[in-house]
Amino acid sequence: MKTLQKLCTTLLLIVWVITASLAQEAATAARTPDVPYVPTRQTVVDAMLILAKVTKNDVVYDLGCGDGRIVITAAKQYGATGTGIDINPERxxxxxxxxxxxxxxxxxxxxxxxxFETDFSKASVVTLYLLPSVNLKLRPILLKQLKPGSRIVSHAFNMGDWEPEQKIEVDGSTIYYWTVPEKK
Known part of the structure; x- marks a missing residue:
């Protein structure tokens, strides 16, 4: 009888773990993307990585990575490692x-x-091509998770009243650059 109870308990636990895992997966997949997919032109990608001064020692995170071109370019051209985050499984x-x-x-x-649910605290460089409202929502998360000195580069959109340290125009696009300040 005890063996049967243990077996039932074990089976219930397995079913619960599988159900929870599938529910989490469905929740991530079901949420609509915050921005439409628009690839960053390669000239802009190159300028973003130059502006961020990416090196082989960097860990580049691209939030809303699309087809992966930013972290792929960082790896190919600079030897950096990288992670792309996107909610769309096709991307x-x-x-x-x-x-x-x-x-x-x-x-x-x-x-x-x-x-918004991802840990990107290992990043030394974060790249974005999102929307102003998404950048604003993401800003406190970036400032909380990233180490002081980490660099943030955004294609086309700023971060509200957080003034960029640099702002350049490339191929008809604006690129913004910030460094995460020391924590107060």
């Missing part, structure tokens, strides 16, 4: 294919996740 699939084609799968990875 993650495409980014992984692009990483394989570029032969940088040892340096980059892509995660289907909600960027």
């Amino acid at each position: 993650i699939k495409e980014a992984n294919q692009n990483a394989q084609a570029a032969k940088v799968t040892d340096k980059v990875k892509f995660e289907q996740a909600d960027l």
Whole structure:
């Protein structure tokens, strides 16, 4: 009888773990993206990485990574490692294919996740091509998670009243640059 009870308890636990896992996966997949997918032109990608002064020692996170071109370029051109985060499973699939084609799968990875629920504290550089409202919502998370001295580069959109240290125009696009300040 005790063996049967243990077996039932174990089976219930397994069912609960699987159900919770599937529910989490469904919740992530079901949420609509915050921004439409619009790829960043390669000239702008290159300028973003130059502005951030990316090196082989950097860990680059691209929030809303789309097809993965920013972290792939950081890995290919600078030897950096990187992680792309996107909520859309099709974009993650495409980014992984692009990483394989570029032969940088040892340096980059892509995660289907909600960027508001993601830990990117390992990043030394964060790149964004989101919308102003999303940048504003993300700003306190970036300032909380990132170490002082980490760099943030945004294509096209600023961060409200947080003045960028640099702002450049490239190929008809504006690029904004900030450094995470010391914590008070």
